[in-house]
Amino acid sequence: MDTRAHWDAIYREKGAEGVSWYQAEARLSLELIIRVAPPDGRILDVGGGASRLVDGLLAAGYFNITVLDFSPAALEQARARLGVNGTTVSWIEADILTVSLPHHAMDVWHDRAVFHFLTAARDRERYVKQVGDALSPGGHVLVATFAEDGPTRCSGLEVVRYSPQALLHEFGADFQMVSSAREEHVTPAGVSQAFTYCLCRYMPTAAGPKQ
Numbered sequence: 001m002d003t004r005a006h007w008d009a010i011y012r013e014k015g016a017e018g019v020s021w022y023q024a025e026a027r028l029s030l031e032l033i034i035r036v037a038p039p040d041g042r043i044l045d046v047g048g049g050a051s052r053l054v055d056g057l058l059a060a061g062y063f064n065i066t067v068l069d070f071s072p073a074a075l076e077q078a079r080a081r082l083g084v085n086g087t088t089v090s091w092i093e094a095d096i097l098t099v100s101l102p103h104h105a106m107d108v109w110h111d112r113a114v115f116h117f118l119t120a121a122r123d124r125e126r127y128v129k130q131v132g133d134a135l136s137p138g139g140h141v142l143v144a145t146f147a148e149d150g151p152t153r154c155s156g157l158e159v160v161r162y163s164p165q166a167l168l169h170e171f172g173a174d175f176q177m178v179s180s181a182r183e184e185h186v187t188p189a190g191v192s193q194a195f196t197y198c199l200c201r202y203m204p205t206a207a208g209p210k211q
């Protein structure tokens with residue numbers, strides 16, 4: 001089974017509220033986004049799946065929201081939950097490593113629990129290039145991964161665990177740390193998982209992103 005089919009099968013089998021990464025409210029992500037983006041900020045939730053971050057953003061008054069995921073089941077579940085409220089959201093079914101996004105057209109790139117599945121250095125490089133292409137200079141990237149003492153696997157897949165400094169290092173010299181935070185996520189099964197959140201500002205230099 002390819003990776004996309006793997007994720008799609010999990011959403012179909014468990015439903016949005018049964019997956020280990022389910023949050024009733026994406027509180028920390030929302031707080032950090034509100035700190036750096038005005039209500040007209042263009043927000044991209046990468047690998048957003050059926051996350052409720054979009055619900056929180058809409059409730060906070062954001063209206064330029066894009067949710068991207070390569071699982072059709074996840075996007076269907078989010079759209080069904082939001083109903084008419086979701087009609088202003090742009091939903092993109094695509095692979096973040098290969099999708100062609102509008103150039104420098106996003107103010108915030110949010111990713112919770114996607115980047116840490118990129119175990120190959122070339123995939124992480126492609127990802128960082130996508131961030132630099134999509135974000136407007138001065139925009140922000142907010143990435144949440146398993147922390148150094150978090151789980152080594154999720155949903156049967158290996159992950160890379162990060163400290164805030166290690167995440168910043170992956171992104172390279174064009175990104176400046178704004179803040180970082182640790183969160184203990186409790187899964188629907190009651191298991192605690194430590195996450196690292198890293199909020200960085202995109203300040204491209206002539207040297208370009210890390211090669």
Ligand SMILES: C[S@@+](CC[C@H](N)C(=O)[O-])C[C@H]1O[C@@H](n2cnc3c(N)ncnc32)[C@H](O)[C@@H]1O
Binds near residue numbers: 022023068094114117
């Ligand atoms: C662990 S879930 C996290 C979902 C969501 N961010 C949240 O916090 O609820 C990982 C998500 O990333 C998506 N995903 C994984 N790799 C992807 C890729 N290369 N392109 C697009 N989506 C991807 C999966 O379909 C899944 O929805």
